[in-house]
């Protein structure tokens with residue numbers, strides 16, 4: 027039977043160029059039929075493994091699955107998700123949001139600005155996206171809609187702000203990049219702070235400008251003015267979140283724990299917070315863990331599929347093909363960088379960041395080093411590109427996360443349309459980072 | 469005419485100097501064979517994880533690999549012992565002599581053939597540099613030292629020497645040293661450690677290292693190997709012997725240059741252990757060898773051959 | 786609709802801790818229900834992994850006595866949950882999918898799509914189960930055929946690699962069964978589609 031398969035499906039005859047194209051076409055078509063993404067990538071990997079090398083190469087895929095799930099770096103993924111799941115089941119995030127009224131209370135567009143501030147704090151606790159978008163979608167979005175914010179502006183703020191988790195340290199994207207590029211995760215984190223804040227700053231500037239120019243974008247400032255003294259109790263809402271941020275980043279920079287261990291300390295911090303707030307119960311904890319299992323299964327299987335596909339593609343000669351493609355583009359180093367950005371943008375539309383990292387990093391990093399660029403800077407640039415990939419259709423994880431918690435009248439199409447200006451801001455941030463590398467490596 | 473189109477996977481990432489030297493070897497093989505052998509060398513993790521290459525080569529998914537043999541300790545402890553008999557070698561040449569003339573070549577093939585691999589030849593990174601934030605001048609200073617060590621024999625040797633081995637992935641070595649999560653690390657060769665800035669955060673490196681010199685093998689799928697005509701087999705074997713010399717020479721040149729740089733840097737103190745301290749460490753290590761030897765039939769074979777060889781060369785004093 | 790997280794849009798109450806437990810897709814049948822029950826065990830694994838990591842940091846930082854088993858155990862527990870998590874999402878139909886077109890087409894077309902997708906996934910998971918059996922054989926037996934579990938090769942030297950590979954095989958076989966049941970139930974089309982397309 028396997029001989030028949032071999033005869034009927036000899037993809038190797040296509041050559042790597044057409045093979046790459048066919049692979050892409052197959053990915054897009056299967057993706058659009060509504061097949062789960064994890065299955066799409068696994069399925070395409072299987073077809074190419076069998077069609078290019080024969081059935082005996084299929085263990086390569088299961089071997090990659092095994093290696094993928096047993097890598098130490100991914101231990102932090104369930105920790106970050108669990109942290110968000112517990113936050114979600116406690117009142118911590120809501121109190122944090124209320125306390126942030128002090129930031130944006132008097133401004134036109136203030137609640138949207140406040141949402142971005144909360145997003146940054148959540149991002150400093152977590153290293154992945156998903157949890158933050160869900161939290162903001164539940165806490166901030168209804169409030170902005172009720173106050174009469176422009177729907178699309180509100181949706182955009184929640185998705186873009188909620189995606190900051192992998193840009194503001196700690197960040198699993200930077201951890202994986204550090205592993206692939208063989209550079210210090212600590213250096214990457216230090217370099218990513220400013221660009222992360224810059225991106226958040228761009229969002230804030232955009233919100234303020236929109237609210238100032240367009241009276242329909244944001245409601246007028248509320249008449250009910252509260253004194254600072256009345257606001258004081260609200261400030262308590264800031265204490266616990268800041269303690270969690272402090273315990274995560276403090277244990278990394280204070281030499282207490284490795285980056286991965288710090289994520290577990292963050293979970294412990296959140297659990298302690300719920301105990302202090304008298305919201306803790308074992309039922310709640312188990313519920314959060316069960317939710318984590320579901321989310322992690324989804325996230326990791328997307329990674330598994332991507333990893334399998336990348337393994338098959340590399341065996342097909344993909345590395346050599348893409349390297350030649352890139353270095354053949356131009357003699358100008360800047361053109362090569364821009365071409366890489368273009369590749370990342372296109373891949374970002376169809377793959378998740380794990381797949382993109384696994385595929386492009388071993389190819390891009392040596393080229394970057396050869397051109398004399400700083401790999402730390404490129405790592406931050408990569409993380410910034412992944413911000414874009416979270417928002418771009420058709421595969422935009424941020425939109426999917428938000429869709430899972432919004433009322434049915436907000437369609438996926440509307441979410442993607444709302445994200446357009448924010449994608450432009452992200453591309454602008456990528457441009458700034460290329461033009462002024464000092465933003466990252468100061 | 470191209471007859472053998474081979475895909476090899478390396479244990480090093482594409483940006484690493486080792487990878488460049490390996491790539492040069494593949495180009496040399498192509499020339500030497502008049503274009504009849506073309507090897508595409510892929511970086512670590514490109515097709516399968518570094519720990520899975522033995523299986524992938526054995527089943528023919530990959531045609532060959534260049535890798536540290538200790539990664540297969542989990543399949544048979546014998547691989548761990550032969551790959552890194554800690555304390556046995558004080559220079560790459562001693563190891564190469566054992567492999568090429570002391571029965572090591574036959575032993576490696578006896579170990580690898582059942583898994584479907586042919587051992588083509590051995591190379592090494594040379595004695596690795598030891599990275600430490602605490603001044604170390606002998607075995608006594610290892611007491612209580614929190615040291616990152618990779619899996620295998622090395623962890624047990626450190627533990628037996630009084631140190632506290634910590635399991636950490638390579639990617640977290642820098643941050644963990646910098647922040648004091650660990651005091652020391654069995655990382656890699658001095659030059660690479662230096663280049664990565666490890667000596668900035670751990671200012672008491674020991675060079676030459678006293679601890680580790682991995683056996684890095686070039687191995688091929690057995691069937692593929694057997695299908696090669698004898699002249700091509702000979703080209704592979706001999707070129708690997710040259711490649712080993714090439715790798716060791718280039719890496720030790722890099723190392724010496726980096727050591728000179730480090731010595732010129734007032735913030736870094738390069739330590740060198742006296743011969744008697746190295747001997748003490750070796751004695752501790754050898755106790756652990758015999759423990760490993762007891763864990764499998766093959767490991768015992770490795771142990772017997774190794775001690776016999778070392779004895780015959782007067783290296784077991 | 787894509788439902789990456791099991792939040793119900795109608796439950797915005799943050800303090801509600803006694804929300805109904807997530808259920809299996811109705812077409813997943815008895816196997817789907819069994820998987821959702823077994824999920825609790827793996828949820829506890831995540832909590833255990835967290836506790837072990839925190840303990841390790843504590844032992845190392847406070848007592849200067851790191852363990853040789855903490856990281857290996859954490860990786861093992863996480864890997865178990867990652868592998869099982871995929872099966873759990875299949876049973877509950879919560880794997881991320883792009884539904885830009887799927888949502889637009891009329892329900893008979895959607896019905897056909899459901900069946901075809903399930904069959905394709907069934908074929909793929911059977912293939913993977915076969916491949917992982919080849920992997921498991923190598924992790925369970927030496928080349929000479931004698932029994933020996935592949936170990937981690939660390940100072941602790943646990944048989945985690947062999948156990949994980951066997952677990953992966955079990956999950957892939959179960960997943961094949963699950964897709965078989967899904968295909969059958971979608972093809973019968975007796976039960977109203979519930980799950981991804983009604984959000």
Ligand code: NA
Pocket residue numbers: 148149150151152153154190191192193194195196197
């Ligand atoms: Na973050």
Ligand code: NA
Pocket residue numbers: 374375376414415416417418419420421422423
């Ligand atoms: Na995208």
